[in-house]
Amino acid sequence: MEHMVAVKDGEVWADDARGEGEARETAGVPLVLLHPGVGDSRIWDPVLPSLLARHRVIRFDVRGYGRSPAPTAKYSMVEDLVAVLDHFGLSRAVLAGSSMGGATALNLALADPARVAALALVVPGVTGYEELTPPAFMAEIARLAEAGDMDGLVAFMLRTAGAAGTGEDAEAAAHLRAAIPAWFSNHPYQVPDAPAFDRLGELRVPCLLALGEQDRPEVVRCNEEMAARIPGCRLVRLPGSDHLPTLREPETVARLILEAAEGVRG
Numbered sequence: 001m002e003h004m005v006a007v008k009d010g011e012v013w014a015d016d017a018r019g020e021g022e023a024r025e026t027a028g029v030p031l032v033l034l035h036p037g038v039g040d041s042r043i044w045d046p047v048l049p050s051l052l053a054r055h056r057v058i059r060f061d062v063r064g065y066g067r068s069p070a071p072t073a074k075y076s077m078v079e080d081l082v083a084v085l086d087h088f089g090l091s092r093a094v095l096a097g098s099s100m101g102g103a104t105a106l107n108l109a110l111a112d113p114a115r116v117a118a119l120a121l122v123v124p125g126v127t128g129y130e131e132l133t134p135p136a137f138m139a140e141i142a143r144l145a146e147a148g149d150m151d152g153l154v155a156f157m158l159r160t161a162g163a164a165g166t167g168e169d170a171e172a173a174a175h176l177r178a179a180i181p182a183w184f185s186n187h188p189y190q191v192p193d194a195p196a197f198d199r200l201g202e203l204r205v206p207c208l209l210a211l212g213e214q215d216r217p218e219v220v221r222c223n224e225e226m227a228a229r230i231p232g233c234r235l236v237r238l239p240g241s242d243h244l245p246t247l248r249e250p251e252t253v254a255r256l257i258l259e260a261a262e263g264v265r266g
Contacts, residue, residue: 005060007083009073014060014084015041019052029117029264031257032085032093033059034101036123037183038161038243039175040066043098046250051257058093060084062100063189064182071189077104078111078193085115094261096120099243103127107193109205118206120260122253123215123223123243128195132222145184153180161243164214172244200229207233208260210253212241219243 003014031051033044041059051057061068063075081104085093094117097105102124109116125132137160144152154176158165162172207230211223227235236256241248 003087005084005087007063007080008075010063010071010075011069012060012063012080012084013041013067014058014087016088017048017052017057017059019049019054019057028055028094028261030056030058030088030090030093031261032081032090032095033057034081034095034097034104035059035062035065036099036101036243037125037179038099038157039179040068042066043175043244043246047246047254047257050251050254054258055094055261058084058088058090062182062186064186065179070182070185074189074191076191076193078107081105081108082112082115091115092117094118094120094257094264096122096257096260097124098122098246099125103196104193106196106200106203109203110196110199111194113203113205116205117264118260119203119208120257121207121209121226122245122256123212123219123241124209124226126197126200126222126226127193128197128199129222129225132218134218137216137218150177150180160216161219163216164212164240164242164244164248172247175244175247197226197229200226201231203230206260206264208236208256209233210236210238210241210245210256212243212245212248213237213239214242216243 001016004011005014035041040061064070095105102121209227227233245253
């Protein structure tokens with residue numbers, strides 16, 4: 001069921017889905033899916049059917065992405081996540097976060113660990129790790145943006161973050177084309193959440209981290225260092241994935257999320 005959820009000075013689109021298996025009152029804690037910056041919540045579509053067979057699944061579009069209005073006031077992604085959890089009456093959930101969404105999941109797990117039952121991190125970002133976006137990478141994005149070259153931006157991201165694709169890679173390109181405007185509409189309003197990289201050792205929730213072996217080298221290195229710092233973290237390497245594992249290896253991503261949630265009780 002679709003909802004518009006009130007957040008501080010705005011609203012976000014969210015979906016609360018329950019499959020036939022979940023309707024029979026499975027014991028598993030609900031799953032909350034947090035999308036990356038290279039796509040909105042539709043990027044989870046390929047993995048959703050497998051998750052719904054066993055869980056209630058909630059996903060939402062960050063402000064400015066997908067079906068959520070662009071921000072008009074300062075906002076925090078962690079605060080918006082908490083507002084979504086509160087709207088659906090979730091005191092505790094398994095968080096599955098990809099890239100930007102992984103960073104948000106980690107920040108909530110550090111700020112309020114009682115609300116996070118487990119973490120399934122898919123090519124996650126993390127606040128407080130500057131090497132994740134090197135100057136040359138950001139400079140090329142800025143150059144293309146200043147030129148208004150949307151085709152160039154999409155092509156650049158496919159060459160870097162989408163290196164596992166072949167040919168025109170129409171599906172990945174469509175997700176990117178839909179997401180890129182939010183990078184610029186959100187920038188003046190997004191309040192960075194607290195640095196998390198140096199605090200990863202404080203995490204005390206079950207954690208699985210999946211990295212794409214064809215992702216940008218900076219992301220692979222960051223993910224390896226993150227997994228080494230998180231106590232008990234299970235590191236999984238996805239050989240066929242770049243920064244878009246839900247498109248490249250959806251069955252594997254679904255299986256890993258279900259494994260991360262297995263045995264977690266409310």
